C-alpha cells in the first residue's frame with residue numbers, strides 16, 4: 001500500500017535542483033522548481049540510467065547530467081525522445097516537509 005513518506009525539508013533542495021532519496025526501497029529524485037513547487041520522479045534516467053536527481057531544472061524540465069535528455073518534472077515524459085518516460089510520484093508539502101507518495 002502506498003503512503004506519503006517524509007523525505008526532506010524544503011530548504012534541503014536548492015531552487016532549480018534535485019536530490020535523490022531512497023523511499024520504500026526505490027530511488028526517487030525530488031525537484032525544487034521555484035521554492036514553491038516540488039515534484040518527484042524515478043531517479044534513474046530511462047535513456048541509460050543516469051542520475052536524474054543530479055540534473056538541473058529549467059522551464060519545468062529536468063535535464064539528465066549524462067546525455068542531456070530532458071524530462072517534464074510534472075509527469076516524467078521525455079521531451080528528447082517521446083518513447084521514453086520515467087515514473088512520477090505525488091508530492092505534498094506540509095510545514096516545510098516534502099512528502100512523497102510511493
Ligand code: FES
Pocket residue numbers: 045046047048049050051064065066067068069
Ligand atoms: S543517461 Fe540520461 S540522457 Fe543518457
